[in-house]
Amino acid sequence: MAETILLITFAGMTLVTYLPRLLPAWLLRGRTLPPFLVAWLSYIPVAVLAALLLPSLVVQENTMNISVQNLYLWAALPAGWVAWKKKSLFGTVLTGMLIVALARWLLK
């Protein structure tokens, strides 16, 4: 792709990424929201993170893989345990990556 077209693509991507990030906060922050909307917003973090997580573990190369061969799922167990017990984001990421790297090395 030519550089100019790439730049236009980037500019478009920037716009469509930034507006959804900005507009809701911009429009809602000064207002008193109805209680149901407040309750709904309070469940958004859990709902959106769960919705991001499962496909990231299970979908590989555009196909669903729920089997004992899915290393991502196995590594999620010790990683999840570290997150639950140690409350450490750093420790969780490190544990997950170590297990996956080690398993790939051993199973090669």
Place this chain on the structure above:
Amino acid sequence: MEQDTPLAPSRTSWLRQLSPAIPVVMGYLPVGFAYGVLAANAGLSVFMAVLMSLMVYAGSSQLMAVSMIGQGIHPLSIILTTLVVNLRHMLMSASLAPHLRKWRRLQVIAFCFELTDETFAVHSLRFEQEGAAAVPALAVNAISQVAWVTGSLAGAATGSLIQDVRPFALDYALPAMFIALLIFQLKKRLHIWIAVLSAGLSLGLWSLGLRQWNIILAAVIGALVGAGVETWQKRSS
């Protein structure tokens, strides 16, 4: 009356306020690196690969975009795909909105530019526990994007040397981060049920063919059920 020495406590509290950035950095360096490698392999120059990380700053859509660029797909479909993939940030932006009430406009403008899945998860936990201070939040955001850009730069610069990032398990940094950030959010039993529901919906909708819409739809519905159950429980008690 005894007075605290002003320097020591503020220094430790600064460190404490910036500490949420550390794990994000740990996740962004390798994933940014992976993105840089893929960008280089798709034919992007180092400058262009870094520029995208500066301008767009959205992990999954950048990864998707470089693979689409590599396949020579039309820019308009790349932009549209980016829009759909990043629409979920509307939910995050809305859910943080009540915390930003007292912020200056410029702070909100800057903060939202760097609102990603990971910084969102960190901030929503933080704001809930300790209130929403603008300056540390902006600093955490800036550090996170610097890590993303640095990772991208390193990956793009070494790109042609590395064809496969899998032996380093760099591809697991992001899923592992979501695992931790989700588990930190589980504060009551209903949260667990909503997480299970949203995760299942997301995967279910994906397998029905809603490949770009599954996340936002699952999150909207999952949170709606959560709010519904909570409201109903309050009424009946």
